[in-house]
Amino acid sequence: MIDFLALTVLLAGCFFIFAGTVGMLRLPDVYCRLHAMTKADNLGLLLICVSLSLLDGRPRTALLLLLVWLLALLASTVSAHLIARHSRARRPPTGNGPVDYDSAGSRR
């Protein structure tokens, strides 16, 4: 029973990460892509950590995986904020459609 539950949670996690990746590739704008990356991937990571701790069963690994998730959360929020702030400083959003360039600075 536990394995079945863990499997479904794992699949859900993989789906969210897949959604985040598709979002990053398809969405036109830096800001939209940041949304996709941070939100979907963090949720996906959480679900994967939950399923792994279910599979493993020991509370120690559950705590370790929780710490992993918290660190990933902290890192991704701060970096997403800095990227958004950095891109707004270089190309202020004009409001009339997506403003897009890749990180190397050459306009796509």
Next chain:
Amino acid sequence: MTAAVVVDILLGLILVGLAAQVAIGKHLFRAIVFYVAFGLAMALIWSRLGAPDLALADAAIGAGLTGALMMVAFRQLVEIDPKQSQAQVTRGSALAVVIAVLAAGMVATIGLTALSLERQPGNAGLQVLATLPDTGLGNPITGVLLAFRGFDTLIEMTVLLTAFVGSRVITTRSRLSVTTISGFELPLVRTLVAVILPLAVLIGMHLLWIGSDQPGGAFQAGSVLAGSGVLLLLTGTLLPAPHSRALVRLALVVGVGALCMLVLAPLLQGKVPMAYLGRGSLLFAETAMMVSIAVTLTLLFAGSPSLKAGR
């Protein structure tokens, strides 16, 4: 085709895909980012092969620090001449492809024929596992690195010191490079430092302490601390200082000095050079090595003789 083989093939494909992006990718900055991803995929493969020490080391040093060093070097290139650093100076050539395929073929045949020969385990490895209990250590890698083949580690720490002194030859002539990121004064960034710094130091000490019995040790601990040093430099908590200070110079040298003592101290007691003096001596040497590695790698990132407090 068991599940393990499928996982291996997937991991292999990820690794080769990332390596292709690094070697053939168009943009230089993107190649560096893919190299960091390649380092992390490599750490995955090390853990798949059952070598956790290497997974830790490759993630911390191979992906983390090498990537950080390359990015700060790339940033200096962009600062000097923005357009020049994007220049696509690659000229595709069929000959290079032929040579590359031949090299890959050579390595593949060497590896596969070596695999196909009847391979009995190396007796050096067997002896390591056999004599490990005498040293009271649990982790065979730390046993090899510090007790049995400790002299290699001494020279390797000297190589790290040489890399730093060598880069001092070059950086004494140029201005100090700015290492802080834009927007480093944000309160958000300060909370990040406030949370991650103590945690990184804790993880570093933990890796050092369990190093003699479980995967860990001086190199992994030193590189985790160097990672937190890089974080401090990026967020302006620490800034590169132009003039070197005695304490920093001592910290650079203490690792190699401790290992020299490990070699020469047994002579005073009439024993063979580098005779095993018990776990305490190893822990002392590992702590000194951790300090040396952390300070050296952080200063290599900062490109300056020493550091000073930010605000």
Next chain:
Amino acid sequence: MSSAIFVLVAAAIFGLGVHGLLVSAHIMRKLLALNLMLSALFLLLIVVPATIEGRPDPVPQALVLTGIVIAVSTTAFALALMVRLFRKQGHATIHPDIDPDLLGRRHDRHQPEADNEQAP
């Protein structure tokens, strides 16, 4: 079977590294390619020797750990050298075999900025 896969992966990465080394003139790309080749070598060092009780032989693991630290030291020094070469030469490539004297003369004309800036 799985070690054969990893040997092929290591060979592929080695080939990509050789290609990257030969094709790109930019020194940063050459360093990236060299690091790829070193990673392939370390993978081979662990996979080729026989495993002991299921786990890879501890001696090659220690050798690879030493190799990783030496690789990062060499790369760190090479990057500092490359930035200095870029600042003085205007481009981060190793000049083909021409007479350094000619190099000297052209260098004076379009020197990007003051040659002997000292640490403040």
Next chain:
Amino acid sequence: MKAYDTLMLALVFIPLGTALIAVMLPPTRRRWAVLLGGLAWPCVLVPLSLAIAREQTLTLVFGGWSPPLGIGWRLDALGLVVLWVHALVGIAALPGAWQRFEPEKPESGPFWSLWLILATGVNLATLAADLFNLYVALELTTLAAVALIATDDGIAALSAAMRYLLLAVLGSLMYVLGVGLVYAQTGSLAMHQPGVVELNNVALVLMLTGLMVKAAIFPLHVWLPHAYSNAPGPVAAIMSAVVGKVALVALWRIWFETAVDPPMLLANLLGLIGAGAIVYGAVAAYLQPRLKMVIAYSSISQFGFLLLLLPLACQQAFQGAGFHLLAHGLAKASMFLAAANIVTVLGSDSIRHLPGLDKRMPLEAFTLALAGITLIGLPPSGGFTGKWMLLSAAWEVQGWFWMVLIVLSGLMSAAYIFRILALTCFHPARRAVHHLHARPPKITSFAALLLALLAVVIGLYPHPVLDLLGSGVPGAGP
């Protein structure tokens, strides 16, 4: 704990300890510490030479772990010759380094620490009796040498240093792949493995190729000319005398000790590569427009000559090659030191400024001539003894091709040496060089002259060194 352990450890831990102290000292006061360390470790060589004369080989095992587990050191006659060359050239290069790297210069602080780290690396690589320990020692030597080349801030020196670093990493990559295969086959990393029946040839070829890149043997020599000719004077001297040779000696050791009986085909192939190096080095040296490049290409030719030991592997050949190693190291270092003085005075070392040099700088001209005698191998000089022993070895082995080659190499090196000497002595100074820079202190010229004289004098009385070398082809092993 054997009596000579402390002496062998002193060979490495005096320079290493002084280097650590030098890094700790403030940059302005490092010169004195390095002078102390640089003069102290050669004194250990005297008692060690007496010990080697008696016991042929001194061994040391770290931590008491037997070879397949621990790391061992071994010092024999061949290693002692390399250490003597290193000691003599190191001391002779000190005045030049002292004058060129005063504390005021920014790069002088790191230079002095690197100078001793290079010394540590060379001693470690000479003593290493373990394949992976040899790799780490060679890596330390290469990194220190590259950093020392980069102390000269010119574009040519920096790009030469970068090229040398990249090729050295490639070389050590191949070497480590060979070591990995040796470990997979024999399960031990020791250089002398008693139980090995037949080392697999692929591993041997990989290791030899890696070492040939580091020793700059002919087809893989690309980095050497620019590295030696653009490096500061004392650095070029110590590198040409020792750094290239350490990799070559390692190649000999692996050939004789690790590969139990290497195939004769491979020996002859390496002999041919040596022949190619001799011819290419000599022809290229003849065509070079710059004095330092001539000396650098002559190094490539002489390294090829030293490779001839492999096809002629007998007692006399080993003595001849060891002696040639000593003579060539001293002569080449003196030429680079003299060339460094010429460059500081004339401003550039191109051939156009050579005419009239014998009047302007008689000491340097005389040093070039004396060292040239040793390189050509004219009778009184050490070079002749080395060549003569190899000739008689070729006679003994009935290797007619090698005999012709040895004589030919003498002729060809005579060609490029006499070209330089003719320009220096027989042509009047065409036009006064517009301005002469300040002359370096006399001691630097005398140091170079002393080295050249030593290279000739050991030819007059070679017996102690030859008997020492005759103690056994390295294959005998402990």
